[in-house]
Amino acid sequence: MRILFLFFILLSGHTHSQNFFRENYDRYFPNNKHLQIERLKAEKDSLIKLNDSLSESLDNAAEKINYLKKEVLTLKTDLFNEQNKLKNANGSLEKELSSLRDSMKMVRFPIVTCTEQTVTKKGKTDPLIINTCSWRMYQIVETGTPDYKGRYTWTTELFRKKGDSLTRITNADIFKADKIVELEKLINTRLEEDFQSLKTTDPDCFNRRKNYPTFKLKEMRLAFNENSEITFEITYGLNDACFAVNTASTGFKISEIKSFLVE
Numbered sequence: 001m002r003i004l005f006l007f008f009i010l011l012s013g014h015t016h017s018q019n020f021f022r023e024n025y026d027r028y029f030p031n032n033k034h035l036q037i038e039r040l041k042a043e044k045d046s047l048i049k050l051n052d053s054l055s056e057s058l059d060n061a062a063e064k065i066n067y068l069k070k071e072v073l074t075l076k077t078d079l080f081n082e083q084n085k086l087k088n089a090n091g092s093l094e095k096e097l098s099s100l101r102d103s104m105k106m107v108r109f110p111i112v113t114c115t116e117q118t119v120t121k122k123g124k125t126d127p128l129i130i131n132t133c134s135w136r137m138y139q140i141v142e143t144g145t146p147d148y149k150g151r152y153t154w155t156t157e158l159f160r161k162k163g164d165s166l167t168r169i170t171n172a173d174i175f176k177a178d179k180i181v182e183l184e185k186l187i188n189t190r191l192e193e194d195f196q197s198l199k200t201t202d203p204d205c206f207n208r209r210k211n212y213p214t215f216k217l218k219e220m221r222l223a224f225n226e227n228s229e230i231t232f233e234i235t236y237g238l239n240d241a242c243f244a245v246n247t248a249s250t251g252f253k254i255s256e257i258k259s260f261l262v263e
Contacts (some may be wrong), residue, residue, distance in 0.1 A: 109136065109254065109255075109258065110253070110254040110258075111228065112135045112224050112225060112226050112227075112228055112229075113133065113135075113226065114131055114132065114133040114134075114224070116130070116131050117131075117132070118130075124146070125146075125150070126146035126150045128143065128144065128145060129143070129144035130142070130143050131143075131144075135224055137160055137161050138161065138169075139166060140157075140158055140159075140222070140223070140224045141156070141157045141159070142154055142155070142156050142223055143155050154221065154223070154233070155221065156221050156222050158170065158171065158173070158174065160173070170218065171218055171220065171222055172218065174261060175217070175261060175262060176260060176262055179259070179260045183257065184214075184215070184216060187215075187220070187232045188212070188214050188215060190250040191232075191248055191250055194248050194250070195209075195212040196212070198245050204242075205241075206236075206238075206245075209236070215234045220232045220233060220234055221233040221234075221235075223249075227253075228253060228254045229251045229252065229254065230251065230252055230254055230257065231249050231250070231251040232249060232250055232251070233249035234248055234249070235247050236248070
């Protein structure tokens with residue numbers, strides 16, 4: 001071993017010999033300081049390259065993340081704008097639908113449909129007449145009953161429809177409670193004009209009635225027809241000889257008295 005060492009020393013005087021020496025020295029002494037330094041340098045260079053690569057990757061990743069953040073922000077903004085547009089569109093559509101429903105409701109409000117039925121009774125010459133009218137959520141049934149002279153007396157029944165069921169109601173139920181007194185005044189004003197005329201044309205029938213007897217809504221008979229009219233009829237209670245003028249009535253277009261009616 002000493003001889004080999006001396007041999008290396010002798011060769012160290014020349015450059016070529018030095019290189020030869022270094023190669024052989026490194027080969028025989030792989031853990032020498034020179035090789036350790038070289039390895040550390042190589043590792044350092046590798047780490048520097050790796051670090052540079054990681055830095056570049058991080059920069060690229062950061063750039064991509066920023067780009068994605070911008071994309072997400074743009075998408076959120078677009079989504080928000082679209083949601084607002086949809087909300088506004090829904091609001092506008094709802095307003096239009098509400099307006100359309102109100103318009104349809106107004107159009108349908110005065111519409112009355114009626115059917116007439118005659119019922120012949122055994123032994124009776126004149127038939128019973130039944131008029132059934134539908135108006136909004138109401139059903140109005142008018143029944144005309146003839147007497148022995150063929151003169152008809154009419155009665156009316158009012159019903160509120162709910163599904164397939166009918167509930168009996170009074171005249172007051174189709175009018176606003178706080179408007180009934182005003183409505184009665186309006187009706188009686190018209191009927192009083194007719195009363196004054198009858199006193200002139202039929203004085204014998206009205207000689208005992210100097211003044212018009214004011215009537216309440218509950219004392220009136222209501223009738224409906226397909227001309228979208230409501231008729232208010234009253235009876236004076238005259239004797240049989242005055243049958244023709246015993247009743248009086250006045251009619252209104254439903255649209256005229258809409259403010260008095262329950263919506």
